[in-house]
Amino acid sequence: MxxxxxxxxxxxxxxxxxxxxxxxxxxxxxxxxxxxxxxxxxxxxxxxxxxxxxxxxxxxxxxxxxxxxxxxxxxxxxxxxxxxxxxxxxxxxxxxxxxxxxxxxxxxxxxxxxxxxxxxxxxxxxxxxxxxxxxxxxxxKFFDAGLVYRKKSLVNWDPVDETVLANEQVIDGKGWRSGAQIEIKEIDQWFIKITDYADELLDSLESLDWPENVKLMQKNWIGKSNGAEIKYKIHGSDEFLTTFSTRPDTIYGVSFIAISPNHPMAIKLSEDDDSILSFLEKCKETSAAEADMAKAEKLGIDTNIKVIHPLTGEKLSVWIGNFVLLDYGTGVVMGVPAHDSRDHEFAKKYNLEIKQVIKSENDELPSVEKGTLINSDTFDGLSSEEASKRIITKLIELNSGEELIQFRLRDWGVSRQRYWGCPIPVVYEDGSPKVIDELEMPIELPKLGKNSQPIPLSQNSDFINASDNIMRESDTFDTxxxxxxxxxxxxxxxxxxxxxxxxxxxxxxxxxxxxxxxxxxxxxxxxxxxxxxxxxxxxxxxxxxxxxxxxxxxxxxxxxxxxxxxxxxxxxxxxIEKYGADTVRLYMMFTSPPEQSLEWSESSVEGAARFLKKIWSLVEGRRYINFECEFEFEKDEVDLRRKSHATLKKVEHDYEIRFSFNTAIAAIMELLNYIPDNFKNENASDAQKFCLNEAIVFSLKMLSPIAPHICEYLWEDFFFDGDSIESSWPEFDENIIEADEFELIIQVNGKVRGKMVISKSLEEDEVKNLAMEEDNVKNHLNENTIKKIIFIKDKLINFVI
RNA sequence: GGGGAUGUGGUGGAACUGGUAGACACGCUUGGCUUAGAACCAAGUGCCGCAAGGCGUGGGGGUUCGACUCCCUCCAUCCCUACCA
The missing domain is CATH 3.40.50.620 (HUPs)
Structure with a gap:
């Protein structure tokens, strides 16, 4: 029993x-x-x-x-x-x-x-x-290789808790615990020069066997773009404001210049101007997260400084704009409201000129597409690409700019002002930083007492005061x-x-x-x-x-x-407790393909458990029989063998190439459903038992990566003194899979009107004649003239009337 | 705002190269077994319709003999956006 x-x-x-x-x-x-x-x-x-x-x-x-x-x-x-x-x-x-x-x-x-x-x-x-x-x-080693440097950079500061907050801890501009309005603060931090590798990181993406969408995301993140640095002379001064733009072709559409609120010039101006100072204060209220900044309303203030357009000689106003990032490009942008949506929103709000200089198919402004230049003096009629080249040449002649390749990728800030992280191995001797010697590593994180709360290393005086004039770095590494x-x-x-x-x-x-x-x-x-x-x-x-x-x-x-x-x-x-690990594993793999996101639901865990019970009751108590003789197989035996081998081929492909475990499991389920009941009886013929043996061996092997416990347990009993289930993967035989018949799909005007099982050896004419005689097909053809016949071998015939 | 994805029955999903839409499951319905239930077994199950047939893969348009699949457009949802990991 x-x-x-x-x-x-x-x-x-x-x-x-x-x-x-x-x-x-x-x-x-x-x-x-x-x-x-x-x-x-x-x-x-x-x-x-x-x-x-x-x-x-x-x-x-x-x-x-x-x-x-x-x-x-x-x-x-x-x-x-x-x-x-x-x-x-x-x-x-x-x-x-x-x-x-x-x-x-x-x-x-x-x-x-x-x-x-x-x-x-x-x-x-x-x-x-x-x-x-x-x-x-x-x-x-990175430091010695010149990949490490110190730079001021922005953090979210909670003035009540007096800590730096992660972006996640800032909710609607407020600290999550204190509820205080956060402010952007600039502090010294350690950076690693990932940008030294920007080109290689981009180029070697090609060599990777990675999903295309991930490679594309990395490519866009690195964001290599060809553009130009364009210098605008400040009116009444010998100094310049340098902008970076990927669209020099739009230079005749520039109607203002905008600088980042963190730009040194903005900070300098705020020292003598209260309205600018209060504007900068206001800008500090948006969190440092890019998404928050981009979603915030575009705000600006006119500095009353003018710059000279290098080609038209026109005077342009310099604004401070909260949408300008200090870390990208030069922290200064040329505002082209007709051809950039952010600039457009800004210009609308402050009634700045919107001048169309590119004609493209879509004439609705702002239009960011490339096209043909208009309102651009001698460059009119040129394509965006050609105009960009010539404009850059002209700017170089005028000593007002140069061609520049720019990356969106920024250097990696690795400093964190926290406790639970790896201490940065640096000491300050009379204020100047030095990476400690290898022999002194590791700098260990100071242990805390049993129920004590974490305090940032900067507040741990035992830790930071290494000796009289030597202080330890208090930042930890980004995880x-x-x-x-x-x-x-x-x-x-x-x-x-x-x-x-x-x-x-x-x-x-x-x-x-x-x-x-x-x-x-x-x-x-x-x-x-x-x-x-x-x-x-x-x-x-x-x-x-x-x-x-x-x-x-x-x-x-x-x-x-x-x-x-x-x-x-x-x-x-x-x-796991109720159904077991195998069921949980099987369910997780069966419920959807790996790359797809999945809304959790336990609705068919039962189904996975049921399937394991089914395979258990098929195999348990049964013994593998090693037949020496050759068989003349009956039709249902040939069919089962074909199913077994075809399933193995499919599962192999699903494991190896597609990573599509849900379809592999479905195929194994189909195979088990396919086994005729009489093959499982005591009095089944040797040939039937042979075919059943094969189906069981294949099924246990195919399922064992997903449900390893039950498969190994059953295998040991079924195959008793044989090899371990893990020792090999079975081989399918293409000759057994190959069938000499197939199901022909018969369409009239692209709609399925009939099906028939026919031999693969028939010629197109024979197939056509057979297909036309099918009752339902005949009805739909209804003595109309056949204009065209589409014939796909071993698959389908379509009559167009 | 930017970048990347996804959208198919009541539910999870299948259809791999433009060629049978709904495999395999869950759920549900009916029947069997049972004192009853659970479990198990059998049959049915996209929608409308008595049927013939028609409709149907987020919405709208297009290409094609034929579109879940290709193109355009719109909508919805999810992930990332440099200090969550």
């Missing part, structure tokens, strides 16, 4: 076996390697369904690759520094370090219960000094620094002598990187930059860290990204 499917016993048994065998520890050997990495989590407390989805995808591919005889490396670790630990510490009176440790422990238990085949011997956490000492060393090189450290995580040892040469680069689409730009761009910079200082090989990328869509709840900070997470634990 067969037993019922008990996920608890099965999963426990199988997981114990894995850990006893140390099955997923990876060692360098002579097989082809496959480094499969899923983005490590921030230890926020518990896993949520977004994590389950991400890590199941990674595990399915790892297990599949292992069956294809790849040497697979799949590590896991913790992105453990960050703001939420500080917030939790303040809210619950716990130490950020204890809170983080506790969360890691919980989440690790959850990951293990899901049966992910990680090599835990390489586990790392970014908050360990043993990890971040190497990060401090990298910073030093993106921590996550920019962990993929490489994993390969050597158990080596405390070397940052990257011999193993790193074998395992790198990452063959497949899997993570949320929300990381498409920042994290992935910073990591790519790190890899190139590490290459140039001789620490890694190759140009790119991640060969292939799979970006999974967001798991949404109530229409928003599932995350701890939004408080809309769904904990997988109750589902």
């Amino acid at each position: 067969s037993s019922t499917y008990n996920h608890k016993i099965i999963e426990e048994t199988v997981q114990k076996k894995w850990s006893k065998e140390e099955r997923y520890l990876s060692k360098v050997d002579d097989r082809e390697k496959y480094y499969c990495l899923s983005m490590f989590p921030y230890p926020s407390g518990k896993l949520h369904m977004g994590h389950v989805r991400n890590y199941t995808i990674g595990d399915v591919i790892s297990r599949y690759k292992r069956m294809r005889n790849f040497n697979v490396f799949q590590p896991m670790g913790w992105d453990a520094f960050g703001l939420p630990a500080e917030n939790a510490a303040i809210a619950n009176n716990v130490n950020p370090s204890d809170w983080t440790d506790q969360n890691i422990e919980n989440m690790k238990t959850q990951l293990q219960s899901l049966g992910f085949s990680y090599d835990w011997s390489k586990e790392l956490r970014t908050c360990d000094p043993s990890y971040y000492k190497w990060e401090q060393l990298i910073f030093k 993106f620094m921590d996550s920019s090189w962990y993929y490489a450290r994993f390969t050597s995580a158990d080596n405390d002598k070397q940052i990257f040892d011999e193993n790193s040469k074998y395992w790198l680069p990452v063959d497949l990187y899997i993570g949320g689409i929300e990381h498409a730009i920042l994290h992935l761009l910073y990591s790519r930059f790190f890899h190139k910079a590490l290459r140039d200082i001789g620490l890694v090989e190759g140009d790119e860290p991640f060969k292939r990328l799979l970006t999974q869509g967001m798991v949404l709840k109530d229409g928003a990204k599932m995350s701890k900070s939004k408080g809309n997470t769904v904990d997988p634990q109750p589902y």
